[in-house]
Amino acid sequence: MNSSSINWTALGVFIFFFALVTVMGFWASRWQSGGSANKGAHLDEWGLGGRNFGTWITWFLVGGDFYTAYTVIAVPALVYAVGAYGFFALPYTILVYPIVFLIMPKLWHAAHKAGHVTAADVVFGRYKSRKLELAIALTGVVATMPYIALQLIGMEVVIKALGVTGELPLLAAFVILALYTYSAGLRAPALIAFVKDLMIYIVVLVAVVLVPMKLGGYGIVFNSAREAFAAKGGMTGLTLKPAQFLPFATLALGSAMAAFMYPHTLTGIFAAKSADTIRKNAVFLPAYTVLLGLIALLGYMAYAAGVKVEVNNDIVPALFNAMFPSWFSGFAFAAIAIGALVPAAVMSIGAANLFTRNFWKPYVNPNVSAEGEAKVAKMVSLVVKFGALVFILFLPTKFALDLQLLGGVWILQTFPALVFGLFIGWFGANALLTGWAVGIIGGSWLAYADGIKPVHTFHIGADSYSMYTGLIALAINIVVAVVVQLVFGKGGAKAPALKH
Amino acid sequence: MRALLLLPFIALLWVPFYNDELPALFGFPFFYWYQFMWVPLTALIIWIVYKDGLKKGVE
Numbered sequence: 001m002n003s004s005s006i007n008w009t010a011l012g013v014f015i016f017f018f019a020l021v022t023v024m025g026f027w028a029s030r031w032q033s034g035g036s037a038n039k040g041a042h043l044d045e046w047g048l049g050g051r052n053f054g055t056w057i058t059w060f061l062v063g064g065d066f067y068t069a070y071t072v073i074a075v076p077a078l079v080y081a082v083g084a085y086g087f088f089a090l091p092y093t094i095l096v097y098p099i100v101f102l103i104m105p106k107l108w109h110a111a112h113k114a115g116h117v118t119a120a121d122v123v124f125g126r127y128k129s130r131k132l133e134l135a136i137a138l139t140g141v142v143a144t145m146p147y148i149a150l151q152l153i154g155m156e157v158v159i160k161a162l163g164v165t166g167e168l169p170l171l172a173a174f175v176i177l178a179l180y181t182y183s184a185g186l187r188a189p190a191l192i193a194f195v196k197d198l199m200i201y202i203v204v205l206v207a208v209v210l211v212p213m214k215l216g217g218y219g220i221v222f223n224s225a226r227e228a229f230a231a232k233g234g235m236t237g238l239t240l241k242p243a244q245f246l247p248f249a250t251l252a253l254g255s256a257m258a259a260f261m262y263p264h265t266l267t268g269i270f271a272a273k274s275a276d277t278i279r280k281n282a283v284f285l286p287a288y289t290v291l292l293g294l295i296a297l298l299g300y301m302a303y304a305a306g307v308k309v310e311v312n313n314d315i316v317p318a319l320f321n322a323m324f325p326s327w328f329s330g331f332a333f334a335a336i337a338i339g340a341l342v343p344a345a346v347m348s349i350g351a352a353n354l355f356t357r358n359f360w361k362p363y364v365n366p367n368v369s370a371e372g373e374a375k376v377a378k379m380v381s382l383v384v385k386f387g388a389l390v391f392i393l394f395l396p397t398k399f400a401l402d403l404q405l406l407g408g409v410w411i412l413q414t415f416p417a418l419v420f421g422l423f424i425g426w427f428g429a430n431a432l433l434t435g436w437a438v439g440i441i442g443g444s445w446l447a448y449a450d451g452i453k454p455v456h457t458f459h460i461g462a463d464s465y466s467m468y469t470g471l472i473a474l475a476i477n478i479v480v481a482v483v484v485q486l487v488f489g490k491g492g493a494k495a496p497a498l499k500h
Numbered sequence: 501m502r503a504l505l506l507l508p509f510i511a512l513l514w515v516p517f518y519n520d521e522l523p524a525l526f527g528f529p530f531f532y533w534y535q536f537m538w539v540p541l542t543a544l545i546i547w548i549v550y551k552d553g554l555k556k557g558v559e
Contacts, residue, residue, distance in 0.1 A: 082527075084519075238521060252512065282546050
């Protein structure tokens with residue numbers, strides 16, 4: 001499909017669905033507004049949807065902001081490029097749920113009792129350390145920005161596949177997103193998530209049934225992929241090379257531990273009505289993982305279909321354009337683009353909540369009212385989205401990808417501060433802060449020295465072991481925290497206390 | 501009961517165990533259908549632990 005010609009049928013279908021969710025987004029401010037005392041202008045209302053989302057809404061919302069448009073574009077692209085290795089996304093999105101089940105209900109309790117809105121709130125509530133709070137908040141905001149940018153890349157890719165060129169469509173989509181997030185808060189993405197998921201489920205089910213049927217079955221799909229990888233020289237394949245075992249496993253585990261440390265996923269958790277809602281979701285959310293695994297296989301289907309692209313990220317749209325009538329491609333691309341809106345909205349809300357609660361309130365205006373908080377957060381959500389847009393328009397895409405990789409390493413360093421206190425009371429704020437700092441600096445340095453790769457290789461004697469850099473940094477982080485706690489004890493703040 | 505939650509970690513992080521193309525199932529190499537199989541299995545395990553928690557009155 002030539003990208004210079006506009007596909008009018010596909011574009012028409014695309015615009016129809018996009019307009020539909022826009023209307024829904026603005027209508028959302030009136031939806032599910034419970035009869036809580038906080039009704040109206042309050043950060044709980046705008047930033048957490050009134051903390052009243054039951055099992056179903058939470059399922060759609062968390063699913064919607066965890067499995068993003070970029071996932072639909074990037075996971076198949078990775079599988080297309082590197083084969084089995086790219087499939088680490090599947091164990092990652094399985095292992096995340098036992099972790100969610102064990103940790104998140106406790107975190108919800110801690111947040112609910114004290115009215116916390118963000119991870120940094122929870123950390124301050126427990127450790128009473130402004131420094132640690134700031135560290136967690138900063139990490140959250142910085143790690144989220146490139147993530148929002150990635151959603152825009154996902155949108156850019158499908159708009160390009162429609163044959164539309166220029167930055168204007170992306171800008172338009174973004175202004176719409178910004179406006180209804182501003183007016184409806186978390187309710188907008190929660191409501192749109194229903195439509196988005198319905199569309200994505202239809203697209204993926206149709207694709208994973210019809211494409212292999214047209215191509216001659218899954219056996220043929222896997223065979224074509226095997227042959228293509230063999231032709232490339234055998235560094236990649238349908239199964240892993242022994243040297244890939246450790247990176248595969250550590251990427252899966254590390255990513256699973258990091259996934260619910262992000263402000264947007266936590267926002268979904270804090271907005272839940274009860275801890276039970278979260279536990280039930282840990283049981284039912286894996287349904288999305290099946291979907292993700294099937295989406296990943298689109299990367300192999302491209303080989304069977306003989307689709308070739310210059311940029312790996314174009315593989316899914318190219319496959320759809322090659323295999324389906326225009327109207328269905330338009331529907332699929334709309335699903336992906338709307339799939340970018342939901343997480344982008346929740347991410348900007350999560351970042352805005354962090355800024356308001358953990359920067360504005362402690363440092364700018366300690367007496368800010370609940371109404372004032374909501375106002376600040378709304379403004380910040382605009383700024384955050386605008387920043388991400390500028391990022392995409394003026395910086396190379398690779399930069400966003402690199403930063404997102406680093407973001408994963410960074411956000412994982414907040415794990416001890418956020419999670420340990422829920423289970424053990426032993427660590428003090430300074431130990432956790434030191435561990436965080438060493439983890440962030442060490443992880444960034446390792447990743448930078450490796451040329452911004454997510455995997456670091458250790459050479460021990462003649463052997464080499466590769467592992468996910470984020471997990472290495474987390475190990476260092478924890479060791480440092482333990483040592484500092486042991487040496488300085490609870491009074492770490494009174495350092496230097498080595499003498500007594 | 502909570503120890504059950506360790507099973508998916510062992511099953512999926514012990515990569516050499518499932519890094520094979522055979523036995524294939526419906527055209528899917530072992531590597532793929534084994535991982536897919538752990539999606540419902542993990543959901544089931546979490547559900548069992550959840551039900552157990554309800555019985556014991558976890559808040």
